[in-house]
Amino acid sequence: MLEIGALNSLQTDKKSASLLQSYKVRDEVLQGETSIEPILDSIPAGIIIIDEATHEIIDLNKAALEMLGVPKKYVVGKICYNFICPSDKGKCPITDLGQEVDKSERILLKAGKEKVPILKSVKKSFWNGRRCLIESFIDISDRKKMENQLRSMVDEWQKTFDAISDFIFILDKDFRIVKVNQSLCMALGKNQEELIGKKCFEVLHGTSEAWHNCPYKKTLATGNGAVELVDDPRLGTLLVSNSPIFDENGNLLGAVHVAKNMSEIKMLEKELQQKNKILDLIAENIHAGLVIVSRDFHILWANKVQEEKKGCKLEGKLCYSIFMGRDSLCPECPVEEVFKTGKDEVRREVFVEDCGGKSEWIEIFASPIRDENGKIVAAMELVIPITARKEMELKLKQYSENLEELVKKRTEELLEAELRASILLEExxxxxxxxxxxxxxxxxxxxxxxxxxxxxxxxxxxxxxxxxxxxxxxxxxxxxxxxxxxxxxxxxxxxxxxxxxxxxxxxxxxxxxxxxxxxxxxxxxxxIRERKLLQKQLLEIERLKAICDLALIVGHDLRNPLQAIANAAYIIRKEISNDKISERIMQALKVIQDSIQYSDKIARDLRDFAMTEPPKLEKLDINALVNEALAQIEVPTNIEVITKLGNVPKIYADKYMLKKIFVNLFMNGIQAMEKDGGVLSVSTRKRGGFVEITFEDTGVGIPEENLKKLFTSIFTTKAKGMGIGLLICKKF
CATH class of the missing domain: 3.30.450.20 (PAS domain)
Incomplete structure (x- = not known):
């Protein structure tokens, strides 16, 4: 069996060449620092150069960027710990902990904090007069997966090996136990460590040498497998078989032994014999005829009761001839039906006459007899006399006919009433x-x-x-x-x-x-789910109506004083000369102006929310409207905007409403990425008979518990805002 470490070595061979090349080029880099970028990018392994003192990333090659999954501008200048390395500040394995990292298995953090296993080496050097760390590494994810798969296969093999109830053990040429399964350990009351390395005859038989009929002695002599039945005083009767193990040159290394405990089988044989005796006694003493019939309708066996009744031996005779005096099969023969249909039981009641003219009623139960493959090879007939029962049934029938007339009418009335009640309940x-x-x-x-x-x-x-x-x-x-x-x-x-x-x-x-x-x-x-839903919808309609009424009032009444404040601020700025105005007053005027703009936005949002005017349709270029909406927004420097505008037809829509929707969605995406930055994407494409506009961002996302509240009025998680932006989008 190959060890995990050996397999890992084989799996790494294909990557060793690229890693050795990276080490060679790294040494060249340490000797000369000019024209380094083409050399670094030619290396298939990742190379990162880090300032030793500050841990700032100075440079990295193309392979490293591909593994990190981000553009170079997002990496250079960043601090390595908790960015590409999972170590915390002050716990750097090289500079803080003094560890030597040479072809060591480490972790690389990709974009999105995904962890990738790598084989890494780090060497200290100088770069443009700065002490630096040069890291070289390769992705060993595939090798790790193979290692895990191999471990899983080994575990599954060991579980299977230990789950087998037979005793299994592997011996070397000196009769020493190399491997043993759990079943044998439990039978001997020892663990695997106590058995491995011991000679088999010492621990199994308690002898100083192999038994004379040991199958392994034969295998060592002939090189072939052997089988022997062994009576062991401790383990019972064992059927021992072994299979030789050879090396690649055909030399015998040992053998796999399988010992099946035959004690239970012998006990079962004894029990089976006892059960057969009991069945024979039952068959001979049962007060009914019992017959086994072949597929060609010859009697294979009959019990004593049936033979005494007919007064002769029945074996070999045709059943329909000896029982019914016929030259052919009986009509509706139950045995024939069993052969044709494979039913587990066929029952018939038959009126018969024997040779002496005596008649009787019998009940025949026919059942199939199957071989180990399930094929029907014969049928068993149980013949029970039922004449007395038939006579009793006739008497009971006569009594019941009198009773039937008495209860018939009442029964019909009860059934009719029960039917009406049942229909009412069920329907x-x-x-x-x-x-x-x-x-x-x-x-x-x-x-x-x-x-x-x-x-x-x-x-x-x-x-x-x-x-x-x-x-x-x-x-x-x-x-x-x-x-x-x-x-x-x-x-x-x-x-x-x-x-x-x-x-x-x-x-x-x-x-x-x-x-x-x-x-x-x-x-x-x-x-009452529908009633509850209607009540909830009615409450929401009343709530939205109240909000709309309030929005119209607030939006209208707020804009007049806002305009007055804006005019007053403008006059103040004109009246005060720039050389006399202080920085503090300038800041105060700017705060006034910003607050006016924000308040005006609130008033416009309230107006849009409460607006009930129908849309004014006009033919619009969607791509141009997307760019126009983007131009109105101030995008922070830490956010990248990507547009993928496809070749889409013009559509009829309300320009103001659609532009408002675009601006709201852009602002939501920007606000979700204000802290950490990210990428804001918008794309357009033709889909069927529609134009599809998709907005995406890499922000913090929406918690699961808030998804159902997205279009709920006056719901927001932001410090500023009224929570009606998305509701306006949905309304438009």
Whole structure:
């Protein structure tokens, strides 16, 4: 078996050449620093040059950039720890901990903090008069995956080896145990460490040398596998087989031994013999005929009862001839049906006459007899006399005919009433259940099954609290107790737990009934989800109407004083000469101007939110409108804007509304990346009969719990803003 380390060495060979080349070029770099960039980029391994004192990244080659997954301008000048290296500040393995990193397995942080395993070497040197660290590395992700796969394969092999119930062990040429499975360890009461290295005959048989009939002695002598039945005083009767192991030159190295414990098989053989004796006794003493018939309808065996009844030996005779006196198969022969259909049992009641003219009724049960492949090779007939039973059935029939007339009319009336009640219950538009005094459900109708998603078997016999939300248990219990005490009907709301976990609001009422002679409650459950949804929608409509009314008032009344403040600020700036105005006053005027602009934006947003005017459609160039919206926005320097505008047709739309949507979406993306920066992307393309505009950013994202609130009015997670931007987008 190959060891993991050996396989790792083989897997690394293909990358060793590129790593050695990187070391050679690195040494050349240390000797001369001119025209270095072409040399670095020619190296297939990653090269990064880092300032030793500040840990600032000075330069890196193309291979390193490809592994990091970011442009060079985002890397050069950055501090290496917690950027490309997972070590924290002050814990650098080379400069702080004094470690030597030479062909060591380390971790490289890619963009997005993805961790990549690498084989890394670091050497100290000088670069343009600065002490620096030159790191060279290669990606060993594939090797790591192969190592994990190999470990998994070894683990699976070991689990399989240990799971085999037979005793398995591997010996070398000196009879010493090299490998042993868990079954043998448990049988000997020892662990693997206690057995490996020991001679097999010492630990298995307690002898100083191999037994005379040892199969391994034969294998060592002949080079072939051997099998022997061995009676071991401790392990019982064993069937031992071995398979030789050879090296690549055909030299014998050892053998794999498999020892199957035959003690249990011998016990089973003994038990089988005893069971056969019991079956023979049953067959001979049963008060019924028992016959085994071949596929050509010859009798293979018959028990004593059947042979005494016919007065002769039956083996070899045709069944239809000896039993029925026929020259051909009996009509509706049960044995023939078993052969044709493969049914497990075919039953027939037959009236027969024997040779002496005596007649009787018999019942025949025919069953198939199959071989180990499931093929039917014969059939067994059990012949039971039923004449007495038939006579009794005839008498009972005569008695029952008199009773039938008496109960027929009443039965029809009861069935009709039961049918009407059943139809009413099953086809009702509400859920109906019957609950016993102990809380167990004994009846549910079709509508309740549809509502809950459960099958009838999953509900009947279960306590009703299993299907009611825990917070309503006391309420439901009080209602049922009041019903059992005969109090007037009550109606309340609870939540039903469906099979898929959904909480379904229902209106519950109930009445006291008698069920199978005992008091019970018939519970009516009405689904009120649609009513609840309509109530919620009505409240939201009323809330939005109030917000719209307020928005119109605020938007209108706010703009007049804003305009006055803006005019006053403008006059102040004109009246005060620039040489006399102080920096503090200038800042105060700027604050006033910014606040006016922000307040005006709020007023415009409120106006847009409350606006009910229909859109003014005109033919628009979407790509031009995207660029126009971008031109209105001040993009921070730490954010890169990427536009991918496809060849799309002009569309009819309201320019103001569409531009407002674009600006709001751009601003949301920028605000999500203000702190750490990122990339803002917008693309257009034709899709079917539509134009698709996609906005993307690499910001912090939206928490799961806020996704459902995106288009909720007056909802925001920002320090500034009213939370109506996306709502305006949706409204437009």
């Amino acid at each position: 009702a538009s509400v859920g109906i259940a019957v609950i016993q005094h102990d809380g167990k459900i004994v009846f549910v109708n079709k509508r309740l099954l549809q509502l809950s998603g459960y099958s009838e078997d999953e509900i009947l016999g279960h306590h009703y609290e299993e299907f009611v939300d825990k917070k309503y248990h006391d309420l439901a219990m009080n209602l049922l107790l009041k019903k059992l005490q005969g109090m007037p009907p009550l109606i309340t709301e609870i939540e039903l737990i469906a099979k898929n976990g959904e909480r379904i609001p229902v209106e519950m009422s109930g009445s006291l009934i008698k069920y199978k002679g005992y008091p019970a409650i018939v519970v009516i459950l009405r689904d």
